[in-house]
Amino acid sequence: MKYLIIAFFFIFQISQSQNKNPKSLNTTEQTVWVDSVYNQMSFEERVGQLFMVAAYSNKDAEHIKSVDRLVEEQKIGGVIFFQGGPGRQANLTNRFQSKAKVPLFVGIDAEWGISMRLDSTYRYPWNMTLGAIQDMSLIERLGVQYGKESKRMGIHFNFAPVLDINTNPKNPIIGNRSFGEDKENVTNRALALMKGSQSQGVYATGKHFPGHGDTATDSHHSLPSVNFTKERINEVEFYPYKRLFQEGLASVMVAHLNVPALEKRENFPSSISYTIVTDILQKQLGFKGLIFTDALNMKAASNFKQPGEIDLEAFLAGNDILLFAENVPVAIEKFADAYLQNRLTDERLEHSVKKILEYKYRAGLNNYTPISTKNLANDLVNPEDDVLQYELFENAITVLKNKNDILPLQNLESQKIAYVKLGDDFKSTFLSTLKNYTEVTEVTEENLDSLLVKLQEYTTVIVGYHKSDANAWKNHDFKDSELVRLQEIARNKNVILDIFAKPYAMIPITSYENIEGVIVSYQNNDISQSLSAQLIFGAFEAKGKLPVTISPEFKVNYGLHTKKLDVLGYTIAEKAGMDSKILSKIDKIAQNTIDRKITPGMQILVAKDGKVVYNKSFGNHTYDKKDYKVQNTDIYDVASLTKMLSTLPNIMKLVDEKKLSLDAKLGDMLPVFQNTDKSDITLKEMLSHIAGFQAWIPFYQSTLDAKKHPKPEIYSKFYSPEFPDQVAENLYIKKGYTQNILQQIADSKLITPKVYKYSDFSFIILKEYLEKTTGKTLDILSQENFYKPLGANNTTYNPLRKYDMSSIPPTEVDNYFRYQTIDGYVHDMGAAMQGGVAGHAGIFSNAVDVAKIMQMYLQKGHYGGKTYFSAATFDLFNTTYFNKENNRRALGFDKPVNGKGGSTCDCVSPESFGHTGFTGTMAWADPKTGIVYVFLSNRTFPDAENNLLAKENIRTNIQQIINDAVLK
Incomplete structure (x- = not known):
């Protein structure tokens, strides 16, 4: 019997269910619904609920039909959306849901909002940028926005926040995705995001258990190793998980890692380790929520076992949902074989499937309604997003050095200011905003000696280092020639260095002795550029603190306050208490x-x-x-x-x-x-x-x-x-x-x-x-x-x-x-x-x-x-x-x-x-x-x-x- 027919017998309405903390719901109605649906499922349908397959709204018709078949024939439990656009994804979600016997879970990796995957949506800061913010209420408001946009898109799981404590500056896959290197800072920000997101009825997912922060390998390509002791992992890497579990974290994603201190088998992925997933995560740490594998197509997992086999091993290890399964039909066959061989028991299957159904009930999927596409674009991007974005960057930008109170720049009548660009990304908003405050001349010259000659007439040089923030994994390293150029300019002039890149980019700078002012603006976009220029002239005070250590001089949690002057600032209408639609x-x-x-x-x-x-x-x-x-x-x-x-x-x-x-x-x-x-x-x-x-x-x-x-x-x-x-x-x-x-x-x-x-x-x-x-x-x-x-x-x-x-x-x-x-x-x-x-x-x-x-x-x-x-x-x-x-x-x-x-x-x-x-x-x-x-x-x-x-x-x-x- 179809799910909608089943639901007809249960008139209980839970319109508010998505606004409550998932851990607080355990009703009789829920149990009745879960049992009813479960009891009417075949073995294959129950196994199907364990799979969440990849879906894209930017691929061709054949891809869409392939997902259709998985929904209709294998009765999969959910889809995780990757690249595409909001309108296209909404239509596909409605399409796939219409074909599902039991409504699907919809998930997405949206660590800095759904723009991480979808075009035409609002892009919020990276987690590393958020790591500099000291006001947790702002982070929670951001979590609310994440929840609102996900909910509007019919998404039930946002695979965030990232709980990895990034103690390795050369980490190739986490880096900007982490809130930083300090366990308390990471925990506080992750907790705020979780609370905000789950307040909107969207489940948060802590990842990547047991901790991906100190790895030098990308698990998309090979199996990374974490070589800490068990005591260190328990004290540091597990710390944010323990705190978030206490506060009702809905789900956890288990990474593909080699962790010798926790799993004795050599080069054995954590995602298929019973010791790590069941003994440690569930029994030792007491986690009762849903457990996801990281994507099973990642080489760290797929190199270990074949599609289908890796799915079964992950489930037997204690995972509930198998993410990005590559071959669901084969996997279901493997599950059937394991059942016949008594490797897979009814109790084990019931444990995860009923848990999945419970979370579907709590997500309101017992009364599923399609996504309305009316005004979808406007609902996902509006002036309130900009208001929050301005506040986030205003609180993140960090001043690391302020020799002789060079910041904010004052006594403009005695200043002659030049701007010199380093890096290969745009700087137009930064420069135009600087020029709103006084005369600032861009000086360009390929030859260093000629540049230094041109700069002789200036009292102060603002050096902007601009690197693309198109994605969190972009290379932000200084060129050797740029480092030489910076030091030579600083040797001759008062310099304010402004870094529009991740903090780690600064590690190669060996000396700040001749640099009077140092600012980290974290990302290179219009809002960060505008606000950083405003900070230089005192429109607001610096509040941010470093989320990571970049030198003995500039360690984690370091950041200076600067003075606010009564000068004009620049923002959007709503942030100043005006309506931009009326102004238009x-x-x-x-x-x-x-x-x-x-x-x-x-x-x-x-x-x-x-x-x-x-x-x-x-x-x-x-x-x-x-x-x-x-x-x-x-x-x-x-x-x-x-x-x-x-x-x-x-x-x-x-x-x-x-x-x-x-x-x-x-x-x-x-x-x-x-x-x-x-x-x-x-x-x-x-x-x-x-x-x-x-x-x-x-x-x-x-x-x-x-x-x-x-x-x-x-x-x-x-x-x-x-x-x-x-x-x-x-x-x-x-x-x-x-x-x-x-x-x-x-x-x-x-x-x-x-x-x-x-x-x-x-x-x-x-x-x-x-x-x-x-x-x-x-x-x-x-x-x-x-x-x-x-x-x-x-x-x-x-x-x-x-x-x-x-x-x-x-x-x-x-x-x-x-x-x-x-x-x-x-x-x-x-x-x-x-x-x-x-x-x-x-x-x-x-x-x-x-x-x-x-x-x-x-x-x-x-x-x-x-x-x-x-x-x-x-x-x-x-x-x-x-x-x-x-x-x-x-x-x-x-x-x-x-x-x-x-x-x-x-x-x-x-x-x-x-x-x-x-x-x-x-x-x-x-x-x-x-x-x-x-x-x-x-x-x-x-x-x-x-x-x-x-x-x-x-x-x-x-x-x-x-x-x-x-x-x-």
Whole structure:
């Protein structure tokens, strides 16, 4: 009678059975079901339950039919899936289960998640990486994820965790699969994974008993030997098994090993040793769960006996399930012969088969339902995986040396940093993340002497050693030439060595004397690279500890803590409490904005609580799709953001230092305004745009002739001491023309009575004041005071002095003043007439750099361990003083006008602050939500009259989405 007919008589529902610890279940209903199924089986069907055969979802139809035959004809008990894909495997599982008289066990080797076998699934860290993590709750959460993904795939056994204690660095088959060399560390991590996985109703399997950690041979190819004493094996190798048995480990996998201390027969595999499997594992250690052989096709076993014979010997030794049997029909014949010869008894067969059926019952297979393939891909890969992955690597990365506190890198204004790559795998994410913090130059040179010459100008060299982590068995060894290169660089420079490979790769490094900083990042992937770069600059502290010994200096459990600085970090939205699906709506708005030719391209950045969660670029530099695509590293003319990014912080610094008062009067600040109607205007009034100034004066118009072209007495096509300041390509303005601009402001009419009127004049004036007071030009002042120490190295005036035009989107086709495409020169005419350095415009930057400055403001003058001005000074400037005059402005900052329009959506708090710019830019920070939002574009190209960006509230609509994305 078919299994489903049998199950019909037992209406007992165990929908919760898969969420309970297997050892806790032993019900009357279970016994009734097991006995009923067992009693209706033939001898051959009972023997069939012992076999779990290999299945692949990436093989051909003939392979699938061969498994079909085993299920239908030999009535096998289960399948172990190997390579393939999730959808294909799910369909095959449903197919095989539909053909089974008794539902099949489904197993998989998923030591770091099902991605170990299946494509298109989430790949978690190797066990060696997990061995560096000190927070066991993270490991247990990972076990839960393993359980969830296995359960979703209809998998009942994950052949993990690996309990091998890897004390042999040259172990060819365990290595990264082990949690390390310390028995306590291995046990604690394995236990956490086991608990997490089994909490989801998926059975964990401890392996490879009695211990595969100190072997120099791969049991896939030959029989390895373990030459420890019985006492050592009991004390060390058995230790994790004992602990996990106490906590309810469901199953154990027995390895193919030669262990002379436990099995006296010479070169006799442990998997077929009655002494090891029955006397030691079951009787001495008291294990009552299911016992699996390791794969019987492995040469360590198959070289010993023929298919069929090896299966019988393994069963007689005490194993319950025979994994990867190569010839089930022959094996069943061997079992039948042994039964007739009384080598195999009814009691022995009943013991294992009923145990198997008990575990099938506990797995819910008495009420089997097929796997739903609906939304399978999304269920297996989702943002929560990334959240956990970030936390795992953040807790794993290990600092081994930190001479003179080189980590985290600080005092960026005095640093000149190079990056040199070693190894043969990619480094792009590491380098790009390093560059998010400051200027970092990759230096490449095959010839060592030439490399050392190139590195002479740098103060610090970050050396990244990048090796593929495509699988856990990849060779990570340094080349001899790389070791020489490393030592020579270290002999001449301060070096931070970052190892994106297994720790054992470091063993050939004979001396760390000249290396100031050593970091082990364990694996070479995007997340480990991003996080390791962040650690170097202090976005989080190092917490990891070595899982293995690599030198007398760096032993197991060694690891240093580093200091966390208040700098921007980089993560995914969910980790910062935001919804990435909601944030993805920004993409559609951005593309629609480009498609409608509102702006050719843009950069958009969102940070929350000091973590950048969204940083994307869209479109091209111009509407020509063959033009440069916008990159995150491109720099835009930020227009009036200059007021907040350059002039304002320098004014705040002077106020903080008590060198300037908010009540200071303009006439006292600059002589040109003495004896004018503007002499009594205060700094507070100027910064609040309530000084009575006109909005602007088209200063350039008076410098044009009757044909509207630049007058030759004011402009020259060539640089000279008389015409030193460049306005545009091949256009220079007469020396000292800024004084003419100031005089025009001094002579302009004031608005009376004074009302709120946004004006550039205040910041044109304050630039002059700062330069007179400090003796430095504003561009140099901003670089020294803020940009260099902040690591805002992509923020500058006159960018063509430093950057290629290919990284600067153009702002306008000027047909009224400069008569050329404005690219790399400031768009604002008044700023251009000041040589590109003005207080109200002139800054070029990218979204990341703007975010740093906004984060510094959000942290009230603190960033990267430095104080730029006090919190009290920031609060002084982030206050509105003229509310009665219907003036929303703070001092230099724009503020929201909730419910009344303005520069923001109605979603931001009154404490929020920021600014917008004429070229299509916006930067806003909100202390209440911790959000920094940056929008940069060149909406003025090719025509500044196009201002649909503002009219259609593109920037504020995006701001609304950002606030909607905050998880409540």
